[in-house]
Amino acid sequence: MTHLVHVWLWLASIAVSPPDSTLPIALRTAAADSGDINHSLDSALIHAGEALARGRPWQATRLIAPWLNDSSRRTPGAVFLAARAASEWRGWSEVLQLLGSEPWVDTLYGGNARVLLARAALERRQDSIALYHATLALGRRPGSGERLLLLATALDRLGARDSAASVYLRAAEQLPSVADWLLLRSAAVTDDSVARVALYGRLTNPLAQSRIPRTDAAAHEKIGDLLGAARRYAAAGDRITSLRLRLAASPDSRPRAELRREFLGLVTGRAGGAAVREAIIVLDSVFAPLKPAEELVVARAAMEAGWAARAASGFAKVGGGALGSGEDRFTYGNALTRLNRNAEAALQFELVREPRSMAALAAYLAARALVRDGQIEPGRAALVAVSLKHERDTVAAASALFLRADLASDDRGDLEARRLHRIVALRYPTSRFAPTSRFRAAMIALLSGQPRLAAEEFDALVERHPGSDEVLSATYWAGRSWADAGDSSLARGRWQSVTARDPLSYYAALSSRRLGIRPWVPRPAPDSFATDTALETKVARAALLARLGLVAESRWELDRLARSSDSSPEHLLTLANAFRTQGMASQAIQIARRALALGAPPDARTYRLIYPVVHEDALSAEAAEHRLDPSLMAALIRQESNFNPSATSPAGARGLAQVMPELGERLARELEYPVWDPVLLYQPDVSIQLGAVHLRELFTRYEDRVHILAAYNAGVSRVERWSQRIGVDDPEVFAERIAFVETRDYVRIIQRNEDIYRALYRGQLTERAKSPPSSLEEPVAGDIPQM
Numbered sequence: 063m064t065h066l067v068h069v070w071l072w073l074a075s076i077a078v079s080p081p082d083s084t085l086p087i088a089l090r091t092a093a094a095d096s097g098d099i100n101h102s103l104d105s106a107l108i109h110a111g112e113a114l115a116r117g118r119p120w121q122a123t124r125l126i127a128p129w130l131n132d133s134s135r136r137t138p139g140a141v142f143l144a145a146r147a148a149s150e151w152r153g154w155s156e157v158l159q160l161l162g163s164e165p166w167v168d169t170l171y172g173g174n175a176r177v178l179l180a181r182a183a184l185e186r187r188q189d190s191i192a193l194y195h196a197t198l199a200l201g202r203r204p205g206s207g208e209r210l211l212l213l214a215t216a217l218d219r220l221g222a223r224d225s226a227a228s229v230y231l232r233a234a235e236q237l238p239s240v241a242d243w244l245l246l247r248s249a250a251v252t253d254d255s256v257a258r259v260a261l262y263g264r265l266t267n268p269l270a271q272s273r274i275p276r277t278d279a280a281a282h283e284k285i286g287d288l289l290g291a292a293r294r295y296a297a298a299g300d301r302i303t304s305l306r307l308r309l310a311a312s313p314d315s316r317p318r319a320e321l322r323r324e325f326l327g328l329v330t331g332r333a334g335g336a337a338v339r340e341a342i343i344v345l346d347s348v349f350a351p352l353k354p355a356e357e358l359v360v361a362r363a364a365m366e367a368g369w370a371a372r373a374a375s376g377f378a379k380v381g382g383g384a385l386g387s388g389e390d391r392f393t394y395g396n397a398l399t400r401l402n403r404n405a406e407a408a409l410q411f412e413l414v415r416e417p418r419s420m421a422a423l424a425a426y427l428a429a430r431a432l433v434r435d436g437q438i439e440p441g442r443a444a445l446v447a448v449s450l451k452h453e454r455d456t457v458a459a460a461s462a463l464f465l466r467a468d469l470a471s472d473d474r475g476d477l478e479a480r481r482l483h484r485i486v487a488l489r490y491p492t493s494r495f496a497p498t499s500r501f502r503a504a505m506i507a508l509l510s511g512q513p514r515l516a517a518e519e520f521d522a523l524v525e526r527h528p529g530s531d532e533v534l535s536a537t538y539w540a541g542r543s544w545a546d547a548g549d550s551s552l553a554r555g556r557w558q559s560v561t562a563r564d565p566l567s568y569y570a571a572l573s574s575r576r577l578g579i580r581p582w583v584p585r586p587a588p589d590s591f592a593t594d595t596a597l598e599t600k601v602a603r604a605a606l607l608a609r610l611g612l613v614a615e616s617r618w619e620l621d622r623l624a625r626s627s628d629s630s631p632e633h634l635l636t637l638a639n640a641f642r643t644q645g646m647a648s649q650a651i652q653i654a655r656r657a658l659a660l661g662a663p664p665d666a667r668t669y670r671l672i673y674p675v676v677h678e679d680a681l682s683a684e685a686a687e688h689r690l691d692p693s694l695m696a697a698l699i700r701q702e703s704n705f706n707p708s709a710t711s712p713a714g715a716r717g718l719a720q721v722m723p724e725l726g727e728r729l730a731r732e733l734e735y736p737v738w739d740p741v742l743l744y745q746p747d748v749s750i751q752l753g754a755v756h757l758r759e760l761f762t763r764y765e766d767r768v769h770i771l772a773a774y775n776a777g778v779s780r781v782e783r784w785s786q787r788i789g790v791d792d793p794e795v796f797a798e799r800i801a802f803v804e805t806r807d808y809v810r811i812i813q814r815n816e817d818i819y820r821a822l823y824r825g826q827l828t829e830r831a832k833s834p835p836s837s838l839e840e841p842v843a844g845d846i847p848q849m
Contacts (some may be wrong), residue, residue, distance in 0.1 A: 119150030173202030207236030647705035697815035719753025
């Protein structure tokens with residue numbers, strides 16, 4: 063019944079009386095709020111309203127699309143619902159297109175359509191248009207806190223400071239739980255310092271009080287006192303903004319020359335990566351062209367800040383003749399490698415001569431770059447040269463031998479691969495590759511029909527490298543090897559050791575199956591938590607701030623909560639649950655892990671916070687439609703994004719299921735999406751759907767889950783290459799013989815996560831989907847603003 067309540071709320075929002083009998087009959091026909099326009103609500107429109115209420119706005123958009131394309135059915139109710147849905151997936155251009163020319167935006171639905179237009183215009187930085195819409199929207203409901211905030215924001219952006227300050231204060235009166243943040247916004251546009259001090263005196267939220275120095279600096283900036291603002295920003299610790307303002311206030315060459323030196327000093331100092339990037343942008347935009355020495359400084363700093371493209375361009379501008387040091391060429395080569403410009407990277411690495419230790423590693427990296435560039439034979443020859451020329455350098459020689467062994471396995475030359483791995487293990491026992499080389503050498507022995515030798519070598523790995531990440535895997539495979547050698551007692555002993563050492567691990571699940579015992583299941587415990595009204599109020603305030611568009615303030619509130627000084631396990635679990643109930647699963651996971659480390663009981667309640675399920679409706683529906691196990695979907699999403707819908711990978715993958723924009727666009731065409739915008743990848747129901755569709759594609763291509771997961775992470779072409787290796791018909795062997803560490807861990811972790819989800823929820827995921835998920839759309843008692 064709960065989802066029907068949401069449908070009725072939606073119907074109320076477009077001024078349709080809620081039904082008083084069964085939904086399918088009662089909602090066949092309803093009256094528009096004008097009383098003059100009657101329109102039929104068929105099941106598709108009802109389902110669209112349900113989807114929106116259940117946190118699936120994109121599904122609502124797809125369901126409404128046929129109505130919008132049919133002039134006989136394009137009613138105001140359908141258009142308004144479509145605009146509401148688009149606003150939820152941040153399709154602001156779509157909102158403007160849907161509502162911009164409609165004649166009823168002020169007369170129907172309480173003026174809420176005009177509110178959507180105002181919000182869309184603000185999001186699109188069309189501030190004058192936003193002012194127009196916000197003014198009209200407020201005329202319909204002068205006491206609406208949200209409408210007042212929209213108007214104040216538009217006035218603020220347009221420089222109407224006095225009016226903005228007054229409207230912010232009116233909004234604060236209507237929104238008491240976030241009033242302090244609105245008082246700060248009012249202070250930032252208040253010219254009179256005495257009046258600002260009076261506003262500061264009204265603050266009661268300690269976090270808002272801590273923002274007073276920056277707010278006062280912003281006020282001086284807005285009234286044109288740039289130097290005064292610069293001093294205040296510097297005192298508040300914001301050096302980059304201080305320098306920007308001093309630059310804007312300094313048209314003369316002498317102070318600008320000093321500022322140039324200060325920006326360069328910031329770049330080379332201990333500033334964070336974001337500040338370094340901003341400083342470099344200023345240097346490039348204001349002080350270009352930089353001198354070669356300055357370009358060199360900027361290139362080095364850009365690389366340290368993770369900005370490989372700017373580092374590479376800076377080194378290129380300096381020119382080969384000025385890149386005299388081996389360190390700079392080495393850094394240049396690394397920047398090019400990160401940009402996948404491997405042939406160029408190889409050239410730079412080959413030019414590194416000093417210092418000797420760096421030259422040895424550079425020689426290896428040059429060879430590796432050739433391999434990555436597809437120049438396999440020249441790369442192999444270079445690797446051989448490295449292992450001979452730099453045989454006394456553990457890092458370079460062991461790395462070269464390890465990669466040579468990997469290439470030999472690609473060529474199905476496992477005997478050569480085993481020989482090379484044995485050299486790494488025995489000649490370079492302190493190398494980081496030594497445990498893995500021992501493991502791979504033993505695996506090749508097992509696959510070549512020598513199980514006893516393999517068992518002995520797996521056991522030796524555990525003995526010689528007890529702290530290695532390979533201990534669990536080696537112990538499990540020692541069990542398999544002893545079993546193949548006919549010693550079931552030793553085999554069972556190894557598997558029992560794995561389950562005792564780490565019962566939640568991938569290898570513990572495999573061992574349990576081999577032993578014929580039930581895998582790990584947490585001690586049952588209900589999801590009950592201590593009542594903490596103050597905590598609930600803070601979380602609700604952060605959620606409301608986000609709903610109102612005050613994203614920075616919401617983030618500050620959440621960051622303060624996550625850094626709670628109360629580190630008692632029970633408090634942290636309560637805090638994690640509060641985040642989870644608001645749909646903020648990624649924060650909940652981190653806090654719950656901290657609680658477990660500090661002594662929280664390792665029961666089902668704790669682990670359901672560490673392995674949460676959010677967006678259950680979309681997850682279960684898409685899993686069912688594409689014949690996927692919802693536990694697998696939850697496990698994949700947790701690994702991909704930690705259930706953070708805003709996640710973006712360095713490669714550009716986005717959203718819960720980490721879908722690349724190119725893949726998303728292709729799948730959207732195949733699914734006949736009515737519109738496409740890459741921002742949709744951040745919408746949970748879109749990301750889950752596209753992830754499920756792609757996963758189903760891979761299920762039709764491969765039979766074994768390990769191949770499917772490896773392809774999802776690394777691509778089909780790499781899976782095809784790894785499938786040529788010896789012994790990989792066994793899915794467990796395939797997982798071990800994946801060349802990429804990231805993909806190998808990914809495949810193992812997701813399979814482990816799937817087992818954990820199944821143990822924690824025991825088939826409840828589908829049942830949970832029958833009721834709508836918690837979300838930021840849920841009312842916050844007494845303080846949700848009316849649009």
